[in-house]
Amino acid sequence: MRGLFITVEGPDGSGKTTQIKRIKEYFTVKGYEVITTREPGGTRIGEKVREIILDKNHVEMDNITEALLYAASRAQHVAEVIKPAVESGKIVICDRFVDSSLVYQGVGRNLGVALVEGINQVAIQGIMPDITFLFKLSPQIGIQRKFKQGNEDRLEREKLDFHQQVYEGYMQLETLYPQRIRGIDASKTIQEVHEEIVRYIEELLEGRG
Ligand code: TYD
Numbered sequence: 474m475r476g477l478f479i480t481v482e483g484p485d486g487s488g489k490t491t492q493i494k495r496i497k498e499y500f501t502v503k504g505y506e507v508i509t510t511r512e513p514g515g516t517r518i519g520e521k522v523r524e525i526i527l528d529k530n531h532v533e534m535d536n537i538t539e540a541l542l543y544a545a546s547r548a549q550h551v552a553e554v555i556k557p558a559v560e561s562g563k564i565v566i567c568d569r570f571v572d573s574s575l576v577y578q579g580v581g582r583n584l585g586v587a588l589v590e591g592i593n594q595v596a597i598q599g600i601m602p603d604i605t606f607l608f609k610l611s612p613q614i615g616i617q618r619k620f621k622q623g624n625e626d627r628l629e630r631e632k633l634d635f636h637q638q639v640y641e642g643y644m645q646l647e648t649l650y651p652q653r654i655r656g657i658d659a660s661k662t663i664q665e666v667h668e669e670i671v672r673y674i675e676e677l678l679e680g681r682g
Contacts, residue, residue, distance in 0.1 A: 476565065478603050479603065480568075488608060499667075508558050519550050534627075544574065548596035
């Protein structure tokens with residue numbers, strides 16, 4: 474049986490990493506084979522592309538170059554990891570996927586969602602998540618958390634206005650794809666957020682029979 478492709482999206486610093494670990498545990502205990510991965514990156518080649526994208530010194534990077542690099546990392550990731558794993562019945566949990574490009578490059582960088590969707594169509598080979606958890610947290614709080622940690626990357630260094638636009642982009646996506654995208658209030662406790670996610674996963678599993 475085909476596995477599941479789960480993605481987690483949301484502003485920087487919204488607590489995705491902790492929850493991904495919890496989702497992995499949930500499936501592992503139930504006996505599923507689980508892979509956790511991330512974008513940009515997730516493969517040897519993709520991690521190299523990630524370094525180029527997020528390098529704080531690359532201040533001259535053109536927006537189209539940025540969008541293409543994210544898509545390039547994604548193409549490798551889909552071909553090498555996501556597609557084979559899902560086809561062989563595994564659960565793949567991915568920290569960010571194409572929705573990130575739609576909102577960061579499409580909306581935040583103003584390239585337009587349609588253009589970024591077009592670029593990514595080639596990269597994703599028709600693979601879309603079965604479910605996407607969208608962590609909702611005000612961009613102010615998320616970015617403050619990142620700066621406190623003191624290792625903000627090139628995108629996190631963008632002005633608050635950029636992050637605000639990204640956030641609004643996410644809200645629009647949620648309205649566009651209500652079946653796939655499940656909004657989660659990320660200001661709740663770790664346990665509360667986890668329980669909400671589990672409820673959605675159980676719903677999804679029941680739907681598959
Ligand atoms: P990520 O590794 O998720 O950073 P963090 O763990 O700090 O949230 O992503 C790195 C940055 O890249 C993040 O600011 C979001 C951005 N990004 C895009 O702009 N487009 C994309 O397609 C992806 C996958 C990420």
